Amino acid sequence: MSKSLLEQLPGIVAAGKRQAAQILEQLEGRNRVSLQTRELVIPSKDRGGFNFWGNDGADAADTPNRLIYGDNLLAMAALLAGDEGTPSLRGKIDLIYIDPPFDSKADYRTKITLPGTTIDQKPTVLEQFAYSDTWSDGTASYLAMITPRLVLMRELLSERGSIYVHLDPTVGHYVKIVLDEIFGKRNFQREIIWRIGWISGYKSAAKNWIRNHDDIYFYVKDRDHFHFNKQYIPYPDDYVRRDGNRPTGQGYPIEDTWNSSEMDRLDSIQIMSFSKEKVGYATQKNESLLERIITASCPEGGIVADFFVGSGTTSAAAEKLGRRWVVSDLGKPAAMITRKRLIDQDAKPFLYQAIGDYQVEQARSALGRSFRVGDLAKVVLDLFGALPLPPEENMNGSLGRLPGTRTLVYADSPSRLTTISTLKRAQGYREVKMGGFDKVVVLGWNFSAGIGQDIKDLNDPNLEVLVIPPDLLDRLKKKGAGKLTSDVRFSSLQYLQAEIAARTTDGERESLAVNLRNYVLLSPDAINLDQANRAKLQDVMNSEPLALIEYWAVDPDYDGEVFRSVWQDYRGNTENDGDELRVVTTAVLDLPQADGPRTVCVRAVDVFGFESEVVISGVEVQP
Template identity: 50%
Template sequence: MSGAPQNFKNEIIWHYSDGTAPQGAFKRKTDTIYFYTKTNNSVFNEIRVPSLNPKRYNKVDENGDLYFEDGHHGSAKRFYLKDGIICDNVWTYVTDDSFRQLNSQSDLRKKYGYATMKPLAILERIIKASSNEGDLVCDFFGGSGTTAAVAEKLGRRWITCDIGKPASLVMRKRFIDQEVNPFLYQSIGDYQKEAFHNNKKLRRVGDLSQVVLGLFGALPFSPEQVSDRNFGYVKGTRNLVMVDSPNRLTTAATVRRAVEAKASLLGGDWDKVIVLGWNFAFDISQAIEKYKNSNVEVLVIPPDLLDKLSKKGFKKLIADKTVRFSSLQYLVVNPVEVTVNGNGEDELSISLSNYVLLSPDNIPLDDKDKEKLQQVMEQDPLSLIEYWSIDPDYDGDTFRSTWQDYRENVDNDSDPLHCVYSTRLHMPHKAERKVCVKAVDVFGFESQVILDVKC
């Protein structure tokens, strides 16, 4: 069992030059690293570090290398300065300047913004000691991605993750800067589903769809009218409302079902259908565009609604009138223009058209910043794009980025505050292909558009 007492190997003391000086106590200049192995059959590679006493190496061999002789082993043995000494469990900055603690002025810390990020050399020593080239290194609290970045540099495979979208964005940008080998980025997990099923109080609330309808201001149908309890209507209007489940993604098929219900439920003749969803498939923007003339609206159920229900209860939320259902963020990409150049390659012209962000009411900003955000949304919505990338041969399953741009990157233009909004790619000729474009905004929301292209 991992972490069991019998698998404890070392308490490592990391000593650094900078440290806090609390009142009435000694200055704190160390951290502790606990070294465990999962089994007794684990990898351990000897690590050598520069000697603390280089003056001891007082002889020079025929190649000009410094060494000293130790005669305690029966016969004199040479110990070379260039070989260093075997690393012990006290890791001090004296032996290697790269072990100095990162401070607030560090270029890496300023770039990636994580107060807890460790010096590269710390992770390099750990990874070298406990794995070989080609081994798999995992970091399940990825932060700024230092572990994965070092693993890549040392020829290891890696998996890293983080619960925060900003961390995932920071890591992805860092790996691109480092020009790592192609990697797969996936969004895994469903917070709303987990929160609902793990909270007994929420399950006693009753049918969640009925609760959401009530908070939206809609009324449920009676079982005699409509057996599907996910549907309701806004009193005094011909607006139909459909609440999707926290157990699944709201997809293009969901939107199609809502449009069909608008035309058929209780005789049809509804003016509008409103879809309320928790989690959305990446291609939802295409569905919205496809059905934009069918009077269908897709809104986001507040991501913290389950927490609010658990803490305040349904009746108080109704009385407070603080629950807001906001519009969905999505990316709009212009049709891809294709020309065949003199080399027989397809030249793809890909450009962003618009970015629709969910309402500022659903983003934790003060009123002044919300007003500024609203102005940006109206005047230059694409400036909210933090990162976008393209897979010009998307297989429908795995996204492989061939081209990307992000704010602060000046390889594609000289403006560090904005992404470029268009690019041209040269690809081998194909009669038809799928082009997938992904974008992440400054708040960490991700959108995806898939375009069918005939060349």
């Protein structure tokens, strides 16, 4: 007889704590998780004075705000570990708000509107496997997902810190048991009821009492020291007490049931179609909700975190209230929407980061913590159809050959970026291994953003570069290598083309004009689309490839390390040309005059979240 969920719960919590403990043990070791900075985004018009790397990493408060793409478990591990440039955030975060997914039947497919067509994209392979794992065994697997994450959140909270966990009745009462175990019953403060409001989309479908609220569980790190700024609703001008006198004081103190009366008219759960906040994200919450929570539980100068950031409401509200923030999400659409939303409101400069060694962490999960990169290379070569070279020609097991051909295959390590140095090394292997080969194929996991330009510059028709499927390790974990050979597809890389149209000077200022010329999407087979939507995509690729660009940015003084975006445009921004479905294809930057040539980097993100860049060196002033 199978155990009930309540009988399973102690084991689930214990396993989650063990998982979190293992992560915490690795924070100081060689295998700690790191963050890779993809971009320093500078939306504000005043771009001076943002030298975040001149403080020797002395204090977490001196580092920029951060938007992190990737599994929040790994993101939190990286934040706890810190690195040379940014200190650990252990015990530094004053407020955590999370709105984790709680509807196992939700459809998170994304609609992408392109000129002349709409494409339905299923979740990316990374999102799909994470989501299927979350609900594979119903509520039990959901609790197994959330438990270790809550443990790490407690480690990140300061002694004055608070956490608000936003749920619905589907899983809320089970999660509260977990919260009691991790934070302690004595640190539970309130169950907040947030009413849906006066308009309810649930009424027509309901067959009994109308659902009209969500639950928000409010816990603190230490009930004797937590920060709380009591909130009041100002009395209306015509408000009087029963005795006919007007009350004195700050107003009506807010209770734990929100949007429950004519006096407390907090915005509804539902984002109205006419709302200026609406960004088209299915689970978007109102900024007024986060403004209330942040004002109450994060002191001025404090740090707010959200590890299921979705549409970016937490970061947007924290930014407006002058609080520091760090947010993350597993979904690429969420990361793109959040970035655009912050640019729209002229946010202070912030970092866009990703998990530095994502595939390494996946490999450790799929193959065990003691996995060897060479073992994984053999699996990749076998799935590609290559036979390993003899051991004397193949010290780390990364080289193979296609049977019956003179084609060498090089499987790169998941712990490294595939860069131009990797490609040159592969070219060298092609010339010397086993008397020489005619062609070399490089299979990579993670690529430098400018790899497309590097491949073009090498101009080698006997060099092919392909992407190892990003879901491969998840599939190995679920199915094993023997069942994958027939359906594993290695795809080509995306590629961006851009040019400098003009660089001219006028007194102490100069103008730099940059043109987008072309964009080549990676193989459509690598995108999670059905056949009909893949055909629609192919039509756009053939007729108007630049319509696939979701966002692009320019760094006019690229140092080869950190991309500092001082100009951005994105679909939906109508300030430049009024076209919501296309980006402008020319950027004109007004810059302080610089001596000597510039190195300009152009970076783009397509509608599916794939990044590419091109670096243009030696850009001189034109007469």
